Amino acid sequence: MSAPGRPEGECRSAQHEGTPVSATAAEASLGARAAAVPATVVPATPSQPRFAALPPLALYVHVPWCLKKCPYCDFNSHELTGDPQADVYVAALLADLEFALPSIWGRKVVSVFIGGGTPSVFPAAAIDALLAGIRARVPLLPDAEVTLEANPGTFERAKFAGFRAAGVNRLSLGIQSFDAAQLAALGRVHDGDEARRAADAALAIFGNVNFDLMYALPRQTVAAARADLAAALAFGPPHLSFYRLTLEPNTLFHRHPPPLPDDDTAADIEDAVEESLAAAGYGHYETSAHARPGRECRHNLNYWQFGDYLGIGAGAHSKLSFPDRIRRELRHKQPRRYLAQVAAGAPLQESFAVSRDDVGFEFMLNALRLHAGVPAALFAERTGYPLASIARELAAATARGLLDPDPAMLRPTPLGRRFLNDLQTLFLRERTPAGAAADGGGR
Numbered sequence: 001m002s003a004p005g006r007p008e009g010e011c012r013s014a015q016h017e018g019t020p021v022s023a024t025a026a027e028a029s030l031g032a033r034a035a036a037v038p039a040t041v042v043p044a045t046p047s048q049p050r051f052a053a054l055p056p057l058a059l060y061v062h063v064p065w066c067l068k069k070c071p072y073c074d075f076n077s078h079e080l081t082g083d084p085q086a087d088v089y090v091a092a093l094l095a096d097l098e099f100a101l102p103s104i105w106g107r108k109v110v111s112v113f114i115g116g117g118t119p120s121v122f123p124a125a126a127i128d129a130l131l132a133g134i135r136a137r138v139p140l141l142p143d144a145e146v147t148l149e150a151n152p153g154t155f156e157r158a159k160f161a162g163f164r165a166a167g168v169n170r171l172s173l174g175i176q177s178f179d180a181a182q183l184a185a186l187g188r189v190h191d192g193d194e195a196r197r198a199a200d201a202a203l204a205i206f207g208n209v210n211f212d213l214m215y216a217l218p219r220q221t222v223a224a225a226r227a228d229l230a231a232a233l234a235f236g237p238p239h240l241s242f243y244r245l246t247l248e249p250n251t252l253f254h255r256h257p258p259p260l261p262d263d264d265t266a267a268d269i270e271d272a273v274e275e276s277l278a279a280a281g282y283g284h285y286e287t288s289a290h291a292r293p294g295r296e297c298r299h300n301l302n303y304w305q306f307g308d309y310l311g312i313g314a315g316a317h318s319k320l321s322f323p324d325r326i327r328r329e330l331r332h333k334q335p336r337r338y339l340a341q342v343a344a345g346a347p348l349q350e351s352f353a354v355s356r357d358d359v360g361f362e363f364m365l366n367a368l369r370l371h372a373g374v375p376a377a378l379f380a381e382r383t384g385y386p387l388a389s390i391a392r393e394l395a396a397a398t399a400r401g402l403l404d405p406d407p408a409m410l411r412p413t414p415l416g417r418r419f420l421n422d423l424q425t426l427f428l429r430e431r432t433p434a435g436a437a438a439d440g441g442g443r
């Protein structure tokens, strides 16, 4: 699943949603940033962005099939009813990429993320054809990170070795839990033993591996969550993503909610997880992501640093910068419709320019997920507008103690990390007619 601000890949929000921000002592004194950019002297914002250089470009590829639909999942994923016809879909992906080439002409691709759904339902030969086709069409950097999402229920050693031989150099494994009872409660196709076998093989074959784990699972206690994490840490994966199980609309769990731990227990689990991971040498670099030094996911970092990405495949989102605008695109979501639309030479369902009023929020929605924040100069570099265009919002966030007053950085404070939603929402603006922008593609 992907949406503006909730990018593809391993990124999912684990913030304390809906928790109100209370007034703090920090509100009493404006920080250095607020003092440096007085809210009353905001220069007029140009009507169009201007880019000196375009951001790094990543490629996302969506594969919308899974062995079985999980009861909690709202991703654009569909249960397979027969042969996935991988060759037909790969041909469509490459045709889709060709359609997109004029939008990315001459630009190098820094990373590839093949996500889903469950791309590991495809045979290794299909992933090989896909990556060969991508390389033939776009200049992929020689050291590009190439990630593939896999489900332990699709694990076969020879298949994993085939993905590696095809050029996948990072595997993201949807473990969710090592606990057999939890896996059954989550309706997963794999059990604890399969999870362990897949984890072993992934580490032996790829080295660079992420485990997706979820917490606040049905009836989960802090002790059980600790034990689950210990089981994961025993493998020493370079990267761990931790997502709080959320009840998403249009899922079975939303209609029939399982007995989930309350917010206090979930917060205690978060604290326990954080403590164990820090002790084991992992850096908590993003809301849901933990990595050993140097093993941060480069593809996802590019989203959070408001880099560009082209998304191909059913329902994939793109964000592409041009010298005078930023464009977002959405491809047709339903797989059969997508295939038909690609055949007709029209894969896009939506295409629109990001408005001046939205871009500050979109940048902060991503950048503030990073615990270290981003250099303040990145705002102008990646949005094409001066930082002063969000001076009022920055001053308000700093005054509330949610944003670090260091003027050289855009960095959430510990309070801002805890109430990330509230911090991000401060950058949300009413749209003005002058701020809205059309791009010819319709909306």
Ligand SMILES: C[S@@+](CC[C@H](N)C(=O)[O-])C[C@H]1O[C@@H](n2cnc3c(N)ncnc32)[C@H](O)[C@@H]1O
Pocket: 001, 010, 012, 066, 072, 073, 074, 075, 115, 116, 117, 118, 149, 150, 151, 152, 173, 174, 175, 176, 212, 213, 214, 243, 244, 245, 246, 247, 248
């Ligand atoms: C595309 S799936 C990963 C690969 C593969 N499809 C699998 O599930 O094994 C992305 C990840 O999102 C997380 N996820 C999906 N639905 C979620 C939900 N409702 N709440 C929290 N995390 C969720 C899971 O950890 C899942 O591994």
Ligand code: SF4
Pocket: 065, 066, 067, 068, 069, 070, 073, 074, 075, 077, 116, 117, 118, 151, 174
């Ligand atoms: S296998 Fe992954 S993408 Fe597919 S339904 Fe389950 S969580 Fe969603």
